[in-house]
Amino acid sequence: MRSLKRHERRALMRSLRDKQAKNSSDEMQNWTQSRKQPRPLPDNHELLAKEWRESAESLGLHIGEQQMQHLLRGGSLYVDGSIIAPQGFEIVRKPDTRPDSRITQLWQRLSRNHGVSSTEIRHNPVASYLEQLGTSDPEAAARLASILQQDQNTMKTPVTVLSDMLRAIRDAEHAQRISETTERARRKADLLRGGLTSGNKKQTETGLTNPVNEQKTRSDI
Structure with a gap:
């Protein structure tokens, strides 16, 4: 680098930056495309769907076809402050600890306990x-x-x-x-x-006098 002239060093650094930016852009594009592509269904998806539906019904939940497809591809469901997710051949319910879920639960408590209208406060x-x-x-x-x-x-x-x-x-x-x-x-x-x-009234009732006034009275006599 020291043997290069100033304009040559600038050209080299510029080419390195452009190459790094292009590689980062390509990686981001590939990652975005991979995120858009749905995950394939597992080989035993029919058996899993049957077992998961039965497990969900035992929890009092009904899972529709689209929701089941979402679960089979590795997703989760969020219902009433809980996370509904598969665990092996069962469906389990876990508390939703996401920040937005805690905020929603807070609004629900305010509405239930204090009559606060969260919809009005949020939108108007x-x-x-x-x-x-x-x-x-x-x-x-x-x-x-x-x-x-x-x-x-x-x-x-x-x-x-x-x-x-x-x-x-x-x-x-x-x-x-x-x-x-x-x-x-x-x-x-x-x-x-x-x-x-109240204090002056008590003092008057007990017969106490002001020393200054008492002194003036004696001098007058």
Whole structure:
């Protein structure tokens, strides 16, 4: 390499890079084609299909023809948070631990235990947030709805609309936090005033006097 001139080294490095890129591209293309080709059925696929159907029925499952073909070619089925897969001549059910499955199970628990509509939150999050905000702070929800309506009327770009919407949501949440903080401070002040009033009342009932006032009374005498 050192004996080569600068332009010769550049040409050599360029050819090596091009060759490596071509080999990588060919490998990726071959891998993609192999993935697209379905796996062949096993020689004993008829026996396996019969055994697997009987095993699935014992689990309360019905496997259709397309699903059976998928299993025979090495695939798995995902049903109600479980993985249905063959194991020898039997069909077994295993818990589905994929991240998207855990998310789906979480939405199901929220819907079952708290009445949360996952469909509305996923497909129309703005309307769902407005509804939740309206129950806690109607004024903030009204301001946010007004801003969203203005954005629709002025035909802003999606990026601008999203930016304004996020800003409005932050402002609404900030206003809600201020309102909650003010309410907590007011309650604490009421409790403190109630405690002081109760203490002064007890002091008056026991006949205790203020030393300063007592001193003033003696001096006046």
